[in-house]
Every structure is written in structure tokens, then in C-alpha cells.
Amino acid sequence: MQKLINSQQISDCLIEDLLSCENYSFAVAWVTDKSAFYENLLKNLDKINIGIIGLDLAGTSPDVLEKLYDKSNIGFRQNVYSVFHPKTHVFNFGDYAHVYMGSSNLTSGGLGKNTEMNLRVKVATDSELYQEVMAEVLSYKYHTISNDGFTEEFFEEYRNRYEARQLFDRSLLNSDIDELVESLHDVKECVITDLDWQSYAERVENEFFQEDGRAFEERLDLLDTVKNLFKKYGSLKNMSIEDQRIIVGISLKGDVDYYKYRGWFGTLQSIGQLMGYYNSKGEHYSQNAIEAISNAIDIIPLEGEVTEEQFKQYIKAIFPVLKYDSEKSNSTAFFSRFLTLKRPDLFVSLNGANKEILEWQYGENYKHYSNYWKMMEWLKESEWYLVGDKNHSAWKYRMAFVDSLAYSYTNQDYL
Incomplete structure (x- = not known):
């Protein structure tokens, strides 16, 4: 066993083993593109057996992500409930391997200026320790981001997060205590759950879209319209197809003239199956699917408490309509739209337009339905939700209007 007590020594040993090994497996929290080891890694990608790189806290360089995301033997990991934080390296030399465990990420700091400590252990490849370490690294592979998750939007969003973190770190390093206290106060004012009713209502009322200033009125009109439809017909399937x-939240020819504000609170226009189901003149029109969606929505009462059990029953009923697996699918936009339109006092629609701010506010990925429920419970603890002007037109819809605070297409920077 060898103790490596400075970053340069660690870097030298890693490079030495990389150049001479048969194959290399690793799992690290972060990788950046400013180290001698990374330069050597790019020249020896064919030696990588399994490589797992974390993206939590935006510590990995976006250039590394965009360079390596499509390599079949490398996976990128984003945790939901915790930070992916291992620093493990395994260099295989045939009948033995060098296993590194310690504090160093594959960053310019971890392999350069930081104070680090690592152990390098020589083990037989048929040893229990080797098998256990490799099994653990392999297990990380099954929780990495799938290929279809790497979209232009994903790369852009990650780069923005990375740059924001770099700016924040530099600001923190150069700030005195008074500046930090002031910044903390500013952040507290921007936390959704810390807003009082007056602050919340002012932000909601002043949301505007494309300079026409009508966002609040349009949103309010949609919620009033839907509330009246449910009161009149009771169930979605009893309404005309146009009202459904x-x-x-989808439009076919002539629908805009029939009612034009349906796009607020997360339109489902992008889900082609739904467009087909609700096109009574099209070949994919499906009365069975429409009734199944309606029956699922009927599980949610129009008034009173909605229990977690009712919520779970709703999820179980509505996901199969689009052949989604409720335990694996993360189509929050789909199931939260209906919840929000029927019960805007209890639910908010979550979608690509409000995702970045609400995930940051909540501190976790909300896409799995169980985490969505927890997020709603978290929002219900807000001051604006508990105490406010009950005569205000937004009060009875106050959870749905959280979308106004986080909606990226309206010209605002409330949060």
C-alpha cells in the first residue's frame, strides 16, 4: 500500500498507471479539462473499461461532458436525493490491479493545487477486495443518464449552471462578511416559501408576456373557465371534445378562436399521442383513451382534501394511457397538467418552462411522482399559502400560480 500525500504525486502516479495498464475503471464526482491526467486520458480512451462521472453541483466541466457523453464506456450521473461523490480508480494489469481510494477528483485542483490524500493498493484481480470495488463501480453504471437525455437544452442548461457556480465561487472567495450577509438576505427574499402573501400576489399580478401585460388575466380566465366546466359537467368525458x-392544453384547427388561453400552466401540445386521441376527425382518435384519462381525473375530488393515496391511484390510472411506467417514467408535465387544472388550490404544473427555477428552489429533481407530491407538501408550508387575502382572485388558485413565479418565457426575474 502506498500513501499519496500531495496532489502532484497523485497526478504522476495516475498518469504512470494509465499509460502502462491494460484497462482502467473509475468513478469520480467531477472531471475538468485542465489537468495533465485528462490530456493523457483523451489519448487513451480505448483503455477505459468503465468510467462514471458525476454532474452534481455542476463541478464537472461542460467541455468534458460534451466531449465524452457519447462514449459507450463512460456514463454521467446526476443524483436526485444526494451528491454522487466517489473518487475511485482501478488500473488493471492482468493478474493484479492498482486500486486508488481517497479525496482526489480528476480536476485541476484535485490533481494540482489542493491538499489531498489517497491510498494506492496493489491487489490480485481474483481477490475479494478487487471484486467488491469493481462491483460497486459497475453498479453506478445503471443509474447514469440515458442517451436521449443528452439534448441541446440539457447541455445549455448544464453549461449555465457550471458558469453560475464558477461565478458564485469567485464571488464567495472575494467577499467580506458584510457582503455575504447582504447576499444571504437577497437570496432569502427570492425563496418561494419565504414570500408573504403581499409579495407573492404582487409578483403574480405583474407577470407579463411579450409586453402585452395580460399574463395574469389570461391565466385567471383559464382557471375560471375550467372550474366552471368541471362544476357544470362533473367529469371530463361529459364535456364537448372542444372543451376537453x-x-x-392542445389546439387543433379552429380551437384558438374557440378558446385561446389554454396554453398557460403547461400545454401538452408536444405529446403527439394526446393530439391524436383528441382529434375527433383524425385516424388516431380514441374514445377509450379519452375515457381512461377522464376516469383517472375523476379520482381527484373537485373540492376538499386530496390524500396521497388518491394521488397515487390517479398516477396508477393515468400513466398507462400513454403506456408510461409510473415507477420509471418522469413525465411530470403530463400528469401535473390535469391535477393543476382541476385543483389549482393544491397543485402546480411542472414543465420545461419552470423546471430550472423550481428544481433550484426545491433543491431536488421533482420528476418522479413521489417527489412531486413531496414538493407540493413543501410548498403548502409557505407563508403565502397559509395566510393571505382570501378575497383576492388568485387565492383559490394560489398553488397553480407558482408557475407565474418560475415561468421562463415571461419577462421577469422574480426568483
Whole structure:
């Protein structure tokens, strides 16, 4: 066993083993593109057996992500409930391997200026320790981001997060205590759950879209319209197909003239299956699917408490309509739209337009339905939710209007 007590020594040993090994497996929290080891790694990608790189806290360089995301033997990991934080390296030399465990990430700091400590252990490849370490590294592979998750939007969002973190770190390093206290106060004012009713209502009322200033009125009109439809007909399937499309949030020819504000609170226009189901003149029109969606929504009462059990029953009923697996699918936009339109006092629609701010506010990825429920419970603890002007037109819809605070297409920077 060898103790490596400075970053340069660690870097030298890693490079030495990389150049001479048969194959290399690793799992690290972060990788940046400013180290001698990374330069050597790019020249020896064919030696990588398994490589797992974390993206939590935006510590990995976006250039590394964009360079390596499509390599079949490298996976990128984003945790939901915790930070992916291992620093493990295994260099295989045939009948033995060098296993590194310690504090160093594959960053310019971890392999350069930081104070680090690592152990390098020589083990037989048929030893229990080797098998256990490799099994653990391999297990990380099954929780990495799938290929279809690497979209232009994903890369852009990650780069923005990375740059924001770099700016924050530099600001923190150069700030005195008074500046930090002031910044903390500013952040507290921007936390959704810390807003009082007056602050919340002012932000909601002043949301505007494309300079026409009508966002609040349009949102309010949609919620009033849907509330009246449910009161009149009781169930979605009892409404005309045109009225159903208002609630689904999709438009076919002539629908805009029929009702034009349906796009607020997360339109489902991008889900082609739904467009087909609700097109009564199209070949994919499906009365069975429409009734299944309606029956699922009926599980949620129009008034009173909605229990977690009712919520789970709703999820179980609505996901199969689009052949989604409720335990694996993360289509929050789909199931939260209907919840929000029927019960805007209890639910908010979550979608690509409000995802970045709400995930940052909540501190976790909300896409799995169980975490969505927890997020709603978290929002219900807000001061604006518990105490406010009950005569205000937004009060009865106050959870749905959280979308106004986080909506990226309206010209605002409230949060």
C-alpha cells in the first residue's frame, strides 16, 4: 500500500498507471479539462473499461461532458436525493490491479493545487477486495443518464449552471462578511416559501408576456373557465371534445378562436399521442383513451382534501394511457397538467418552462411522482399559502400560480 500525500504525486502516479495498464475503471464526482491526467486520458480512451462521472453541483466541466457523453464506456450521473461523490480508480494489469481510494477528483485542483490524500493498493484481480470495488463501480453504471437525455437544452442548461457556480465561487472567495450577509438576505427574499402573501400576489399580478401585460388575466380566465366546466359537467368525458382540449392544453384547427388561453400552466401540445386521441376527425382518435384519462381525473375530488393515496391511484390510472411506467417514467408535465387544472388550490404544473427555477428552489429533481407530491407538501408550508387575502382572485388558485413565479418565457426575474 502506498500513501499519496500531495496532489502532484497523485497526478504522476495516475498518469504512470494509465499509460502502462491494460484497462482502467473509475468513478469520480467531477472531471475538468485542465489537468495533465485528462490530456493523457483523451489519448487513451480505448483503455477505459468503465468510467462514471458525476454532474452534481455542476463541478464537472461542460467541455468534458460534451466531449465524452457519447462514449459507450463512460456514463454521467446526476443524483436526485444526494451528491454522487466517489473518487475511485482501478488500473488493471492482468493478474493484479492498482486500486486508488481517497479525496482526489480528476480536476485541476484535485490533481494540482489542493491538499489531498489517497491510498494506492496493489491487489490480485481474483481477490475479494478487487471484486467488491469493481462491483460497486459497475453498479453506478445503471443509474447514469440515458442517451436521449443528452439534448441541446440539457447541455445549455448544464453549461449555465457550471458558469453560475464558477461565478458564485469567485464571488464567495472575494467577499467580506458584510457582503455575504447582504447576499444571504437577497437570496432569502427570492425563496418561494419565504414570500408573504403581499409579495407573492404582487409578483403574480405583474407577470407579463411579450409586453402585452395580460399574463395574469389570461391565466385567471383559464382557471375560471375550467372550474366552471368541471362544476357544470362533473367529469371530463361529459364535456364537448372542444372543451376537453382546453383542459388538455392542445389546439387543433379552429380551437384558438374557440378558446385561446389554454396554453398557460403547461400545454401538452408536444405529446403527439394526446393530439391524436383528441382529434375527433383524425385516424388516431380514441374514445377509450379519452375515457381512461377522464376516469383517472375523476379520482381527484373537485373540492376538499386530496390524500396521497388518491394521488397515487390517479398516477396508477393515468400513466398507462400513454403506456408510461409510473415507477420509471418522469413525465411530470403530463400528469401535473390535469391535477393543476382541476385543483389549482393544491397543485402546480411542472414543465420545461419552470423546471430550472423550481428544481433550484426545491433543491431536488421533482420528476418522479413521489417527489412531486413531496414538493407540493413543501410548498403548502409557505407563508403565502397559509395566510393571505382570501378575497383576492388568485387565492383559490394560489398553488397553480407558482408557475407565474418560475415561468421562463415571461419577462421577469422574480426568483
